[in-house]
Amino acid sequence: MLRVLEVNQPEDLSHVRGNWQRLWEATKDATFFQTLEWLQIYWKHFRDGKKLRVLLVLDNDRLVGVVPLIVVTESTRLGKFRVLTYPLSDWGTHFSLLAAQPQETLSRALQHIQKTPRDWDMLDFRWLDESDLEHNLTAGAMTDAGYTANQGIWTETAFIDFEGTWDAYLRSRSPKLRADIRRNLKRYELTKRVSFERYRPLGKLAGDFAPRWDLFDQATSIAEQSWQGHSTTGTTISHRTIRAYIKDCHIAAAELGMLDLAILYFEQRPVGFCYNYIADGRVFGLRRGDSPEGRSHGLGTVLTAMLVRDSFARGDKSLDMGPGSFEAKRRWMTRIATVGRMTHYPLTAPRLQLLRLKHWWKACCDRKSGRLQLSDSPKSTAT
Template sequence: MLTTAPENGSLPMCGTSAASSSCGVSPFSSISGKTSIMANVIEVNRIEDLHAYALTWERLFRKTPHATFFQTLDWLQTYWKFYGQNKTLRVLLVQVESEIIGILPLVEQRETTHAGPVRVLTYPLDAWGSFFGPIGGEPTATLFSACRYLAATSKQWDLFDLRWIEPEVDRGRTFNAMRCHGFTTVPYTWQTSYAIDLPGNFDDYLATRTPKFRASIRRAIRKAQEAGIVQERYRPEVDATRPFSPNEELYDRCVELARRTWQGGSSSGTTISHAETAEFFRECFLKASQRGMLDLMTLRRDDELIAFSYNFCHQGRLLGMRMGYEPDCKRLSPGVTMLGMQIRDSIDRGDCRIDLGIDHPKAKERWSNKTLLSQRLCHYSRFSVQAQILRWGHWLKYRSAAAA
């Protein structure tokens, strides 16, 4: 289903009578230098209809700051295939002067809260990654138009909740766009991700660690090398002019290794070997490999796989997804060895950041030299009792957290 913005898509600029006076410069000024412009929002509700916009999506993705695999159409199609049940897809494409200048993928889903079931309009990420946002090089205009459209259309949701916003990239755009069109936006700090900003060489990184941990890293790498352990990095470079097949045999060996670790007995449903998520992770591996956005680090001893690190990468930025190592090799500290070698090799390759994610903070704090805070912006429908109860619950929760 495709729908377009009401009122012939005419979007008045902030500061005019149709918008809040707190909004400032026209979000379209960087596009055309005009004070007024006609914009149209196309809403796509069926995943198969997005095939028609694949080339446009790809063009805009290449312009997206700090873009990740999770902002690709490949990711959205994979996510929808496995987790789109009982959800409503709402992809908003912003068109200015016959050209699509930005995309805002959204999803409506029912969530269970302390206030009861709540219908939420949010990003299609579900905490698989650390950050999310609009696709394209004009995020201000995209967010402005999308929020204008959402404010003018019927609302089936109770809570408009944009999570995983990266403040370094967003710079208040989302908050301003929501407020500009009448959403009573409440900002919260959402999650903390632990990252490593990579310096010019490995010794400079080690110098930032405690003497004890620095010695542990060096000792683990030295013992591994003495034991004949070698590292391999699978990071396919895709050439559109040549056929390419992902290394599925290597991935299968990583899954088999994961089954022999604690992941094999995990009931969380988030490991690469779990029955509920195995096919999802495999498809992500295939899609990311075909895009040249996969990074798979392995350690081997006598051709035996003893550890792996499964990551996504783009423009020198890595996001760690899953890691595993052979239980029988604990005396070689394979976890420390793996990450130490990965950091050293990433520095040599010219990578700039490794995002270790949000889970297991105590283990990651030893490695991290930068914490990345994501933001959450909420608008609670005044017509929803559950949303208003949730608003007070959030206020108490975040107030208590701030006072702690």
């Protein structure tokens, strides 16, 4: 029979590190953001105003599942609510529990939630991938545990699937983009005015985990020269409020073999970067940027083309380019993926029922328009 052990301090998870990794490997399409290393870094930098609730699901004494959750206070036009959710906080686009049998594991974890004092107002599983929605994984677990599951859309993200060959991919692009790529690659590669470096350490276990701070500093410098240097959102890699977080993640990703950093050079000067994480051939694009010099020479197309071509050569599976800016990404992407949410609004909270109606109406408008934007969802009062 399954039982649940709840952990509220990240340092208390160190004794399950090996089993956490085993479950990470057993979880379909697990990402860097589902590693214990990332969770501990996230909590180190963003724990203010939050409560950690990591549910360890055991079969006798064997760990069979990990459900990382946080309680965070979020503000809406209807007031503040305490939300029980995954800890991703939009650093990535997908998240899930870690388990070989996810629905059974999540159901048991939710039964534990029911039996503990309620420190939340709304249960909101965000960043669900399309297969979760198609197979009713989270919805089924919530129903099994006695919760009402309201399906919604969190956002959508653009993908490039690396199926076939680079040449076949080029043929699938618009004639204009195809001509731009070929002309620019020929113009700059034949004259050797540009070069491209992509760094992917194999990880600590393979003895290859140097952080390459030279490349990191080049990417940060380019970001400061681009629009990101003037951004006030606090989420760019050059922003001082998150630079320590990005650096800690950089070290962890290098040690795990999940760092993917590309730099484009023009006449030996760094002019563009793509900062990514990778897991099992699935690349997630965290940030990218171009210097004014790079933009003036139209090198943004060259950087993307070289990155995609290199991924085909390496045998990568996909590149998640992230949500938003679809007009710029449309030329490159092969599909748009829905990122879902599954929410329980307790009937005893009238304000939450109003929020449920608001989310429902927003989802109806999204489906009618055929265009999805980031959900009109609560915003955290503590980032």
